[in-house]
Amino acid sequence: MNTFDKNTLTQQIEDTYFAPFFSRTPLSVERGDGIYVYDENGRKYYDFTAGWGVTSIGHGHPVITNALLDQSKKIIQTPDAGKTYSPARARLLLLLSELLPSGLKRVFFTNSGAEANDAAIKLARKASGKKNIISLQGRFHGRTIGTVSATGQASHRDRYSPLMPHHLYAPFNDLPAIGELIDRDVAAIIVEPIQGEGGIRIPADDYLAGLSALCKKHGVYLIVDEVQTGFFRTGPAFASSLCGVKADFLTMGKGMAGGFPFAAFAMTDEVVAKLAVGDHGGTYCGNPLGCAVSYAVIRYLLDIKIGTNVKEVGGFALSTLQWWQKELPDMITGVRGKGLLLALELSDAALARTVQEECFKNGLLINVTQKTVIRLSPALTISWGEMNAGLHLLKRTLNKCATKRQTAVNVA
Ligand SMILES: Cc1ncc(COP(=O)(O)O)c(C=O)c1O
Numbered sequence: 001m002n003t004f005d006k007n008t009l010t011q012q013i014e015d016t017y018f019a020p021f022f023s024r025t026p027l028s029v030e031r032g033d034g035i036y037v038y039d040e041n042g043r044k045y046y047d048f049t050a051g052w053g054v055t056s057i058g059h060g061h062p063v064i065t066n067a068l069l070d071q072s073k074k075i076i077q078t079p080d081a082g083k084t085y086s087p088a089r090a091r092l093l094l095l096l097s098e099l100l101p102s103g104l105k106r107v108f109f110t111n112s113g114a115e116a117n118d119a120a121i122k123l124a125r126k127a128s129g130k131k132n133i134i135s136l137q138g139r140f141h142g143r144t145i146g147t148v149s150a151t152g153q154a155s156h157r158d159r160y161s162p163l164m165p166h167h168l169y170a171p172f173n174d175l176p177a178i179g180e181l182i183d184r185d186v187a188a189i190i191v192e193p194i195q196g197e198g199g200i201r202i203p204a205d206d207y208l209a210g211l212s213a214l215c216k217k218h219g220v221y222l223i224v225d226e227v228q229t230g231f232f233r234t235g236p237a238f239a240s241s242l243c244g245v246k247a248d249f250l251t252m253g254k255g256m257a258g259g260f261p262f263a264a265f266a267m268t269d270e271v272v273a274k275l276a277v278g279d280h281g282g283t284y285c286g287n288p289l290g291c292a293v294s295y296a297v298i299r300y301l302l303d304i305k306i307g308t309n310v311k312e313v314g315g316f317a318l319s320t321l322q323w324w325q326k327e328l329p330d331m332i333t334g335v336r337g338k339g340l341l342l343a344l345e346l347s348d349a350a351l352a353r354t355v356q357e358e359c360f361k362n363g364l365l366i367n368v369t370q371k372t373v374i375r376l377s378p379a380l381t382i383s384w385g386e387m388n389a390g391l392h393l394l395k396r397t398l399n400k401c402a403t404k405r406q407t408a409v410n411v412a
Pocket of ligand 1: 111117192197226229253254263
């Protein structure tokens with residue numbers, strides 16, 4: 001019998017040479033197809049993480065592979081980087097201009113969401129001539145030292161002290177608290193329309209509009225971080241577009257190129273008028289390969305009217321989770337989300353860990369954030385049947401945990 005396991009070899013090499021910043025899942029993924037991924041032995045898993053909300057049109061999609069191939073045959077990086085023009089970049093800019101909330105006309109590209117937020121913070125200071133940045137407790141904006149400083153989560157932030165100066169923090173969902181800080185030389189407030197890493201927390205209906213109005217009244221820029229919520233993740237193209245928000249900066253990433261590392265930020269003309277050549281830049285700032293993939297992904301999402309699928313399949317999943325909560329109220333303490341950004345909050349961290357491990361054994365990959373929140377964010381193209389099958393695996397695991405807990409209670 002051949003006992004050689006390629007998965008194990010890969011894991012041994014990574015465990016030796018990959019910097020140890022992640023707690024690891026013992027899964028070595030060789031390939032993906034739609035919402036499924038396959039390990040090196042060919043075992044299939046449902047991917048309900050989409051690589052942290054990134055693979056918006058699923059794994060191995062020909063729209064992406066064709067765009068990569070076609071563009072790479074032409075050119076990957078423009079000479080002199082962003083100084084020269086590119087038809088691939090122009091085509092994406094035109095498409096984004098149709099999709100972005102009105103007023104946000106000027107776009108610059110980055111390689112990651114953190115970089116986009118970092119640039120927005122930097123440029124908000126330059127354009128306003130003011131110093132302070134307000135961010136909200138529980139929010140997450142990236143892992144550069146600038147975005148870590150703007151992250152309202154002490155666990156992601158405080159161990160890197162000294163942080164960048166002039167960051168202020170306000171409680172989530174509390175406009176009066178912002179009102180108390182807003183006169184303190186504030187350049188910008190940065191906000192996620194829905195907290196992603198923070199546990200899929202949705203603010204009160206009028207919160208974002210109120211925040212936007214407060215910013216306008218006090219001449220403070222509003223940076224809306226749509227890195228996780230953008231590009232139809234919650235149904236509309238941008239989660240903030242239906243909330244009465246007038247952003248001065250909007251940052252994007254993750255799903256905008258379906259897995260190719262690519263991100264961007266958009267600004268109003270009013271902001272751009274206060275900026276000058278040399279205020280920002282970057283080697284890959286919209287390189288033709290990234291632009292071609294992003295264009296192909298967004299065009300595809302629009303062509304198949306993905307918002308309808310997100311609303312229907314996401315709505316079905318949310319009502320299923322709500323039903324489970326009624327059945328297992330001791331274990332499931334919260335259910336929330338919009339579109340295909342969904343949370344199932346469990347009663348304790350040990351239970352969430354067990355559920356995640358058991359799901360993995362049963363072939364379902366889920367993400368846990370904030371220790372107790374199971375975050376479901378599969379590809380936006382997931383079908384009703386695929387969602388139903390994945391949820392079935394999750395429910396089976398929850399039932400098993402419930403039976404174990406009941407047995408323990410009975411024995412005690
Ligand atoms: C809301 C939000 N902003 C920014 C980021 C950082 O993006 P990246 O990991 O691409 O730097 C993330 C990542 O999870 C995020 O969820």
